[in-house]
């Protein structure tokens with residue numbers, strides 16, 4: 001994807017990886033809508049961005065359905081389309097499961113899994129309009145390698161990775177690509193939660209600037225995923241042998257006429273092809 005001139009929405013853009021994603025996006029010529037709960041943090045990010053694009057801060061809580069509707073309405077009104085949705089907002093929860101409250105579990109799943117899924121659903125019409133367009137889901141290395149003391153967090157990132165894989169197969173036909181990003185430990189506010197575990201668990205810690213740069217490089221290449229280089233990458237590969245074969249066969253089932261007929265009858269997909277969507281849409 002040619003990045004210059006594209007419109008991107010980045011959640012969690014007031015700090016850490018999200019802030020760096022916004023700065024790097026602006027450098028690469030995208031216009032960015034910044035999203036997060038703290039308006040002052042978003043303004044701070046905004047003040048660090050170049051003035052070439054008409055970037056905007058849209059404060060709100062991503063777990064709130066009304067916020068998601070308002071985001072869609074704003075983007076629709078101003079740009080009429082969305083080229084890149086970056087689901088970066090997330091929370092980290094560390095500790096043994098017996099110390100993890102129901103409130104913690106609910107907050108993790110609501111922020112890391114349910115909100116990204118619901119936001120994608122809300123914004124799909126605008127991503128369809130922009131096709132070929134892209135969704136970036138910021139997961140974690142813990143979404144591949146489940147870690148003790150990170151059980152609930154791992155579960156949330158496994159969930160986000162599962163969602164990403166399913167949507168890659170579901171949306172390929174419509175020109176909406178998915179990039180799943182799996183950073184390893186990164187030096188941000190969130191990392192404070194596991195500071196004491198970093199050394200005993202032999203975590204290598206990346207700078208958020210590097211993570212953000214790698215993610216935009218992956219988007220520019222239309223890459224399905226982006227993983228940190230290093231031993232962690234090898235562990236991931238050992239776990240997952242040749243998933244592309246499954247990708248290809250399952251994605252091709254979406255083009256089966258019976259699947260198409262079913263989807264049209266359910267009224268869940270557009271009946272006209274989107275421009276530039278490869279083999280064309282339904283109808």
Ligand SMILES: NC(=O)c1ccc[n+]([C@@H]2O[C@H](COP(=O)([O-])OP(=O)(O)OC[C@H]3O[C@@H](n4cnc5c(N)ncnc54)[C@H](OP(=O)(O)O)[C@@H]3O)[C@@H](O)[C@H]2O)c1
Nearest residue numbers: 012015016017036037038061062089090140185186188190
């Ligand atoms: N740091 C790491 O080691 C690491 C490693 C791998 C993956 N990740 C992932 O990277 C992503 C970014 O995390 P980070 O490390 O950059 O930490 P961070 O600085 O704490 O960033 C998280 C961002 O998410 C926003 N956020 C949280 N809940 C939200 C909500 N309900 N609605 C809207 N925004 C919300 C926060 O802003 P507000 O508080 O203002 O809402 C914050 O700006 C997360 O998905 C995290 O799981 C982090």
